[in-house]
Amino acid sequence: NQCGSSLVQAIDAPLPLVWSILRRFDNPQAYKQFVRSCTLSAGDGGIGSVRQVMVVSGLPAATSMERLDRLDDDTHVMMVSIIGGDHKLVNYRSITSLHESGSEEGNDGGKTVVVESYVVDVPAGNSKEETRSFADMIIGCNLRSLARVTEKLAHV
Numbered sequence: 001n002q003c004g005s006s007l008v009q010a011i012d013a014p015l016p017l018v019w020s021i022l023r024r025f026d027n028p029q030a031y032k033q034f035v036r037s038c039t040l041s042a043g044d045g046g047i048g049s050v051r052q053v054m055v056v057s058g059l060p061a062a063t064s065m066e067r068l069d070r071l072d073d074d075t076h077v078m079m080v081s082i083i084g085g086d087h088k089l090v091n092y093r094s095i096t097s098l099h100e101s102g103s104e105e106g107n108d109g110g111k112t113v114v115v116e117s118y119v120v121d122v123p124a125g126n127s128k129e130e131t132r133s134f135a136d137m138i139i140g141c142n143l144r145s146l147a148r149v150t151e152k153l154a155h156v
């Protein structure tokens with residue numbers, strides 16, 4: 001019994017800049033505010049790498065083991081799976097993609113649209129709606145933070 005959804009965020013920064021931040025599997029804390037620390041326990045940040053994430057959430061902080069399933073520098077698509085940790089997000093898989101917004105001619109002055117979709121098991125004792133809103137709330141924060149971080153860099 002799984003649930004999931006897709007979230008969209010418009011960013012006023014060029015796609016290559018947004019991708020340069022998003023693609024760093026070893027440094028999610030560059031924009032994810034709930035992430036306290038991240039260390040690679042396998043790989044060098046490329047496909048197949050595994051990271052150990054510590055998050056700031058209640059007591060004790062939760063940990064998460066995550067694998068980079070796909071990282072495509074041509075199509076700007078990144079896929080990550082949660083493969084362990086002391087939390088209830090079982091079989092969590094996400095796919096995040098970047099798209100240039102604006103007309104084909106000019107890229108509308110360098111704007112980007114991020115689309116992030118996920119699926120996750122609904123924990124026993126929780127409903128689909130609760131689970132979806134739990135994940136949506138955190139992902140929404142992450143995408144707004146990615147916009148803030150990259151727009152700041154783009155408009156220095």
Ligand SMILES: O=C(Cc1cc(C2CC2)c(-n2cc(CNC(=O)c3cnc4ccccc4n3)nn2)c(C2CC2)c1)NC1(C(=O)O)CCCCC1
Pocket residue numbers: 028032034035055056057062063064085086087088089092123126130131132134135138139142
């Ligand atoms: O951003 C983050 C960092 C991140 C990662 C984690 C878990 C270690 C994996 C957590 N967390 C989760 C928990 C323990 N509660 C659950 O497990 C959990 C699961 N079902 C639920 C369903 C309904 C209600 C409550 C639920 N409660 N304690 N901490 C946080 C919380 C906000 C502080 C943030 N994670 C995502 C990312 O994009 O990286 C986006 C969100 C989805 C996972 C991937």
